[in-house]
Amino acid sequence: MLVGAMPLAAPRTRLRLMKASQFLVSTLKEAPADAEVASHKLMMRAGMIKRLGAGIYNYMPMGLRVIRKVEAIIREEMVRAGAIELLMPVVQPAELWQESGRFQAYGPELLRVKDRHDRDFIIQPTSEEVVTDIARQELRSYKQLPKNFFHIQTKFRDERRPRFGIMRGREFTMKDAYSFDRDKAAALKSYDTMYAAYCRIFDRFGLQYRAVAADTGAIGGDASHEFQVIADTGEDALVYCPSSDYAANIELAEALPLIARRGAPAQAMAKTPTPGKSTCADVATLLGLPLARTVKSLVLATDEIGESGDVLKTTVWLLLVRGDHDLNEIKAGKVEGLKSGFRFATGAEIESHFGCKPGYLGPIGLKLPVKIVADRTVANMSDFVCGANEIDFHFTGVNWGRDLPEPDLIEDIRNVVEGDPSPDGKGVLAIQRGIEVGHVFYLGTKYSEAMNANYLDETGKPRLMEMGCYGIGVTRILGAAIEQNNDARGIIWPAAIAPFAVVICPIGYDRSAEVKASADALYAELQSLGIDALLDDRGERPGAMFADWELIGVPQRVVISDRGLKEGQVELQGRREAEAASVARADVVARLRDRLGL
Amino acid sequence: MLVGAMPLAAPRTRLRLMKASQFLVSTLKEAPADAEVASHKLMMRAGMIKRLGAGIYNYMPMGLRVIRKVEAIIREEMVRAGAIELLMPVVQPAELWQESGRFQAYGPELLRVKDRHDRDFIIQPTSEEVVTDIARQELRSYKQLPKNFFHIQTKFRDERRPRFGIMRGREFTMKDAYSFDRDKAAALKSYDTMYAAYCRIFDRFGLQYRAVAADTGAIGGDASHEFQVIADTGEDALVYCPSSDYAANIELAEALPLIARRGAPAQAMAKTPTPGKSTCADVATLLGLPLARTVKSLVLATDEIGESGDVLKTTVWLLLVRGDHDLNEIKAGKVEGLKSGFRFATGAEIESHFGCKPGYLGPIGLKLPVKIVADRTVANMSDFVCGANEIDFHFTGVNWGRDLPEPDLIEDIRNVVEGDPSPDGKGVLAIQRGIEVGHVFYLGTKYSEAMNANYLDETGKPRLMEMGCYGIGVTRILGAAIEQNNDARGIIWPAAIAPFAVVICPIGYDRSAEVKASADALYAELQSLGIDALLDDRGERPGAMFADWELIGVPQRVVISDRGLKEGQVELQGRREAEAASVARADVVARLRDRLGL
Structure with a gap:
């Protein structure tokens, strides 16, 4: 209730029509x-976003409508699934991030800031620390579990090279949930x-997507899936089996040996001149x-x-994959032996161990000890070709056991390719491109252990909470x-998720009363x-209006003209239609409802 | 559409009941x-917010529900009034702020941050610069005006002393609109x-509030109103006239002279000992x-x-207000002469000009020239008492013109007090306390001029856009x-704006099927x-449940028990009621609708 003073205008209670002239069409x-x-x-071009700085965009009115629809669908389904919404701050004190170790471990993508008292803060890229801090204070008893907290909040990651508009921006909106x-x-x-x-959620968006198994990194286990929107322009390769449920990110997809058993040697090993041919394809x-x-x-x-940070010992490794295959660095x-981190060898290391520059390297005739890892397929090859550790020469007819010792390790270290057998034995693999827009991840006790987030079980014993985290890139969608x-x-x-489901385009809105x-x-x-429509009253020519x-x-789109109304x-x-259909004015609402699935 | 892989669970389509056990009641x-x-x-205590750092709070599920309701009301009314929603980034490049001059002028409340490339950014406390940048690009023609853009976004102000929870936090949510x-x-x-x-908006919140005229600072003009929620604990003093529409912040409220005409001198001036009495009240x-x-x-x-930054000349000013009045520094x-900034005089300046320490100062017998400004009331006083510029002495029976020259300036320089005549002549003023939660402000061309935001008028001539800004402190509400x-x-x-409109408290929810x-x-x-209810199934004792x-x-609150149901x-x-009323179970929905005004 306004006490005392006057309202300057009578309240308008009717919701205003959404007309293009009163909106921003740009x-x-x-x-x-x-x-x-x-x-x-x-x-x-559609005026959905406007660049403010590198990787930082204004969400313009037309784009914000899409974002709000995406958020609403996410929110509804998260609540339906029992998650509870809260909101954690954008600016977070560094202390919690020091407790988890991420303040130190996170690279320059973490935007750090000092306040007026010179205290450290970060602009949140994600909220594991804060939510774990909430959980350790709020969730004391097994009776309070399970709980799943989520928020839809502004995030910042100081990408070295922001690109693709809001697909890889620096400031973005993410839904992150934590169980x-x-x-x-x-x-x-x-x-x-x-x-x-x-x-x-992704069904409701109306997008073609795939949930693929993904690498779990240091956490281990197999509970990690990426939700990938299928698009030829996507940065990720999705591996799937058209005749089964198998689907995984190429980083994870298992490559079976393509040769079931190693054949007996048929050729003698020979050193063959291959002048200037330093790639497998050229050789x-x-x-x-083949x-x-x-x-x-x-x-x-x-x-x-x-302990002093000095290098005590360096081991050089030779990884062998078939000429038509690529090394998978995640694999x-x-x-074993590479788990705690590896690097590519230097030129000097290669020369000292192989006596040769790259291009003609191979596992035979090494100068110094090298640990040899053969891909599963390579381990079963016979009469193969490899570098001779001498410029312009390769060996042909090479056979394990006869010409060189068995490899130290046989492992899956390559990317799968189309046509590889599916790991589930139910067909062959296909590959398509995708854009990662969601990720579900079992975290285990990584954060609850670092931050001592316990609950008391039935016997009164403190136990670490088991966590999961679940993200959706709202703006990336x-x-x-x-x-x-x-x-x-x-x-x-x-x-x-369209900004408007229907646009009404009158021809001559200002000229014709009808x-x-x-x-x-x-x-x-x-x-x-409740159908989200916009009426274009801008008075643009039909061609320009339709093009917009x-x-x-x-x-x-519904076009209304005097000629039609007659x-x-x-x-x-x-x-998606190439041509407009004439529809009786009296039927158009029913037809629209039908087309919109309402 | 999910391509390929299986859904792990059948979709649940019914929205889940909001039960306390599945929410966070803390x-x-x-x-x-x-x-x-x-x-x-x-x-x-109610678990609405949780402190993360000084002036930085998590909005917990219970509090976030209130925030969302506040935001929804604001959004509906802004759109109804023709404003267009967009979203401007939290992290903003410094360039625009340098263009407006605020990067330099804004104090330490502006949180500044450098990105990985050492470029300057700020965390937005408000968005005049960004919205003006949008307007100068998007609004080219008079045909596109008027436009009003708003967003509801996270803000940060690095308050020196954050306090009062989210009433004066550092991170907060604000709706800011710009016309x-x-x-x-x-x-x-x-x-x-x-x-x-x-x-x-404030009517719909259901709060008692007052719109008061406020100071416009350097912009000038009279178009600035604060929306103040009335509360005895408020930091602002609101001046109003119970018998008219007059309402203003005390910073602005005009004080009329309390004495219509100066009386003729009746006393002779006398220097009177007032040992140790350095305040007007004591004297x-x-x-x-009196x-x-x-x-x-x-x-x-x-x-x-x-030009070199040296002080060329210092002027000392004596401002005179009646003993029962307070100086208003804004006024x-x-x-004239104080507009470009003043400070309180130093002890040395006072001694050199008055020959006396503070406590016994007055306008008579000055050692060096002092500019004298009398409040309107003081200018009409006669036979008054003032300091004698000598420790432990005051003059009594002082009269303008006879005992000292007329003041250099006569101005309104005091705060009004209760009972003062209303400036509109329609009664006397009252004062109450308020909390500022909204502000509407005519900006003129302050930003459009600094940032060259022009549109083309009918004749094709570029003209500066006239702006206004309009804020509501969402979390402060x-x-x-x-x-x-x-x-x-x-x-x-x-x-x-309640987190839930109704709570259903069953006694024995797990015991009694009825x-x-x-x-x-x-x-x-x-x-x-569509009534927002929560069912408390936690199994708390009735006393604890009701207290929560x-x-x-x-x-x-609706309490359902076996005894009542019989x-x-x-x-x-x-x-607000002291006691519960028994209501027929069959009538309770109608009664609730009635009470909630639905």
Whole structure:
């Protein structure tokens, strides 16, 4: 209640029509030069975002509407899955990050700031520390578990090279959730609940996506899935088996040996001149052999570091993959001896151990001891080709056991390729590209242990909480949706996350009373049904008006003109349709409801 | 659509009941020691916020529900008033702030940060620069005006002494809106529209508030109003006239002269010993005179600064207010000669000009020239008392013109007091305390000029946009609402912003099938009506359960017990009511709708 003073105007209680002239429609003919990918170009051209600085964008009114719809779907499904929303601060004291060790361990992506009293703070890139601090204070008893807290909050990661608009920006919005459970079995149940919630969320977005198993890094275990929006322009390679459920990120996807048993030697080993041919492909061509007969050599090194920080001992490693295969560094990092970190060997290390420069390296005739790791397929090869450790020479007809000792280790160290057998034995693998937009991850006790987050079990004994974390890149969804859904004319939004589900384009809104009345009435009808519509009253020429809404990507367009109304008709066109259909004005609402699945 | 892989669980489509056991209800018996005011204490005790660092709080699930309701009301009314929502970044490049001059001018409250490339950024305390940058790019033509952009975003102000919980925190949420108009008349219309929207917003919150005229500082003009929530604990003094519309912040409220015409001298001036009596009150008591016969002397100084930064000349000022009045420094800063900044004079300056230490100063017998400013009331006093510029002596019977020259300036330089005549001539003034939660402000061309934000008028001529800015402290609303509405038992939320409108408290939810069925059914009924209810299934004892919800401040409570159900009754109690009323179970929904004004 206003005490005393006067209101300056009578309250208006009716919600205002959303007319284009009162909104901000701001399209561009050309994308800025720094926009590399379709989504970045189209978001800039459609006026959805506006660059403020490197990797920092204003979310303009048109883009913010999409963000709010994405957030609403996420929020609804998170609550439905039993998660509880709270909000943790953007600016966080460094103390908690020191407690977890991440203040030291996090690289320059962590934006650090000092306040007026010279105390350390960080701008949150994620909130494990703060939520664990909340949990250790609030969750004291097994009776309070499980709990899952989430927030949708501004994040900052000081990317070295921000790019692709809001797909890899520095400031972005993320939904992050954190589950707390009494034991691992309960934690995995929470994980499954989140996995299912994510499926519902991405279903509701109307996007084509894949949930793929992902690497768990130092945590171990197998509970880590990425939710990937499928798009040819995606940065990630998704491996899947079309005839089974198998799906994994290429970092993780297991490569079985392509040769079941090693064949008996058929050739004698020979040193063969291969002048200037330093790649497996060139050597295979020169020798007229399939690339699959060659072996590629990659030289790594590991250092044993003393307490003073000095290198006590360096071990050089030779990793062998078939000529048509690529080393998978994540897998290499799981090999015994390489787990605590490796680097590529220096030129000097290579020369001292192999007596040769890269390009002609191989496992035979080494000058100094080298640890040899053969990929599973390489270990079963016979009569193969490898470098001779001499410039311009390779060995052919090489055979394990006869020409060189058996490898020290046989491991899966390569990326799978299309056509590889599926690890579940149910077919062969295919690969497609994806954009990671979500991640569910079983954390175990990594943070609860570092921060001493205990609860008391039934016997009164303190036990560490088992945690999981679950992220969705809210703003990234927009970029991914556009990468998946666009054409030469612009964006094609799925209806659930479109800025407007319907645009009403009257021809001559200001000239024709009939057109105006019909457009206003249609708008009111759609509004009363809760259909998110916009009425374009800007008075643009039809061509320019249609081009704007095709660029912006509104799913359904209704054109109302005097000519059509004379016949009782309007024109209805879906964004993916090449032509408009004439529809009776009286039927258009029913047709729209039908098309929008309402 | 999920491509390939399996969903791990069947989708649940029904929204989950909001049960206390699945939410986070976390109340405390005692408030932390650093909580000084009721709202801070109660928010901490009710588990609405949780301290993360000085002036930095987690918004816990219970508090976040209130914030979301506040935000929703603001958003609806802003859109209804024609404002367009966007979102500007938290981390902003320093360049724009350098352009406006605020990067240099803003004090240590502005949190500054360097990124990995050592470039300057700020954490936004407000967004005039960014929105002006958007406007100068997007709004090119008079046809696009007026426009009003708003966002609801995290802000940071590095307060030297954060206190009162989220009432004066460092990180907080603010709604800030910015209007752009073609000329001042249009800008003032936008201002009025926002004023009216603010009235609707605060009406909907259900708070007692006052819109008071406020100081416009360097901008000038009279278009600045603060929206103040009335609370005895408020930091601001609100001046109003109970018999008219007049209302102003005490900084601005005009003080009329309390003496219409100066009386003729009746006494001779006399130097009177007043040993040890250095305050007007003590002198008046000693002399047996009303305090209103005394005059208080305040000494200021202004420095003229040369180009090299040296002080070229210092002027000493004597400001005179009646003994029962207080100097208003904002008003003093508007006096000709003091406008470009003043300071209090040093001890040395006072001694050199008055030949005396403070406590016995006055306008008679000065050693060096002093500029004398008399308050309007003082200028009309006769036979008054003032310091004699000699320790332990005052003059009595002093009269302007006879005993000392007329003052150099006669100005309004004091705070009004209760009972002063209203400046509109319609009665006398009253004063109450308030908490500032909103501000509407006409900015003019301050930012558009500094940042060259032009539009083209009908003739194609570039003209500066006229701006206004409009803030509401979203998180501060919570504190203000509680300061206004609390009792010994806890918070009393207005229904519109309560975390839950209704709490259902079953006695024996796990023991009695009847109680459970009735409680669940009531919950479902309320849910179907869109009434925000929570069912407390924690199994707490009734006393503890009721105390929790009284502390949290839920407006309506329904208690369901076997004993009541036998008679077909439940108990209904409003948070402000001392006792519960028995209500037929069949009628309780209608009664709740009635009480909630639905």
